[in-house]
Amino acid sequence: MACDPASPFFRSQDLRILVTNDDGIYAEGLWALARSLQDVGDVHVVAPDRDQSGIGTAKTLLTIIRSQEVPPPVDGVPTYSVQGTPTDCVILAVESLFSEPFDLLVSGINAGANMGVDLFSSGTFAAALYGRSRDIPSMAVSVSSLTEVKYDVAAQVARTLARRLLENPALSPPLLNVNLPNTDRDGVKGVQVTQLAPKAWSEGVEIGHDSRRRTYYWIRYNKPPPEAPPEGTDVWAILNDRVSITPIDLNATNGASPDGLHELAAVVTATLGLPDAKE
Numbered sequence: 001m002a003c004d005p006a007s008p009f010f011r012s013q014d015l016r017i018l019v020t021n022d023d024g025i026y027a028e029g030l031w032a033l034a035r036s037l038q039d040v041g042d043v044h045v046v047a048p049d050r051d052q053s054g055i056g057t058a059k060t061l062l063t064i065i066r067s068q069e070v071p072p073p074v075d076g077v078p079t080y081s082v083q084g085t086p087t088d089c090v091i092l093a094v095e096s097l098f099s100e101p102f103d104l105l106v107s108g109i110n111a112g113a114n115m116g117v118d119l120f121s122s123g124t125f126a127a128a129l130y131g132r133s134r135d136i137p138s139m140a141v142s143v144s145s146l147t148e149v150k151y152d153v154a155a156q157v158a159r160t161l162a163r164r165l166l167e168n169p170a171l172s173p174p175l176l177n178v179n180l181p182n183t184d185r186d187g188v189k190g191v192q193v194t195q196l197a198p199k200a201w202s203e204g205v206e207i208g209h210d211s212r213r214r215t216y217y218w219i220r221y222n223k224p225p226p227e228a229p230p231e232g233t234d235v236w237a238i239l240n241d242r243v244s245i246t247p248i249d250l251n252a253t254n255g256a257s258p259d260g261l262h263e264l265a266a267v268v269t270a271t272l273g274l275p276d277a278k279e
C-alpha cells in the first residue's frame with residue numbers, strides 16, 4: 001500500500017477500493033459514493049443489476065450468475081453489473097473479475113437506514129460483512145430516508161473514513177456500519193460511536209387481493225420501534241440527528257455461556273447416548 005500517512009489528503013492509484021450496494025447499479029447513492037471515493041483511491045464498482053434491498057447475506061448457489069462490464073456514469077471507474085446479490089458481487093469481484101486484491105470495501109450509500117438487529121437482513125451491510133470475512137477492511141454507509149435522500153454528507157463522511165482506515169489500518173475497526181440522518185451538513189448535531197439497537201423497525205404485513213381474488217401479503221417496515229431506543233445506540237443517534245458509527249464484531253457467539261446451555265448440551269448428549277464430555 002503506497003501512501004503517505006503524514007498527508008491528510010493522500011491519494012494513491014495503488015489503493016484499490018471496491019464499491020458495491022444493494023440498491024442496484026443505477027442507484028444515485030452508489031455513484032455519489034464512487035465519485036467521492038475517487039479522491040482516495042482507485043475505485044472499482046461491482047453492483048447488482050437491480051434493487052436487492054433486504055436480501056441479507058444470500059448468495060446464489062443454485063443457478064448461474066451473469067455479469068457484464070457496463071459504461072460507468074463516473075469516468076475512469078471499471079464497472080460491472082451482476083445478476084445476483086450484493087454478496088455475489090463481492091465474491092465475483094474478489095475471486096474473478098479483478099486480479100489484484102482490494103484494500104477497502106465500501107457498500108452504499110443506501111437509501112434507508114440500516115440499524116439495530118435489522119442490520120442482518122440488509123444487503124448493504126451483508127456486502128461489507130462478506131468483505132470483512134475475506135480480510136478486507138469494510139464499511140456500510142446508509143442514509144435514513146427512502147425518498148429525497150441527501151447523499152452529500154454521507155459521501156463526505158465515507159471519504160473521510162475511507163482515507164483514515166487506509167492511512168492507518170492499525171486503528172481500523174475492521175467492520176463499520178455507518179448511518180446518517182437525512183440532512184444537510186448544517187442539520188448534523190454530532191458524530192457518535194454507537195452500539196446496535198435491539199430492533200429498529202417492526203415489520204407489518206399488508207393484506208390485499210389480486211385480480212384473481214387470491215390473497216397476497218406484502219411485508220412493510222411501516223411501524224415505529226416498539227420502545228424508545230436506548231441512548232448510545234444507532235437508532236438513538238439517528239433520531240437525534242447524529243452520524244452513527246457502529247463497529248461490528250465478526251464473532252457473534254455469546255462467550256458468556258450460561259449454565260442453562262451446558263444443560264442443553266447434556267440433554268443432547270444423553271439423547272444421542274454419547275459419553276458425558278466431562279468423562
Ligand code: MN
Pocket residue numbers: 022023052053054110111112124
Ligand atoms: Mn437498499
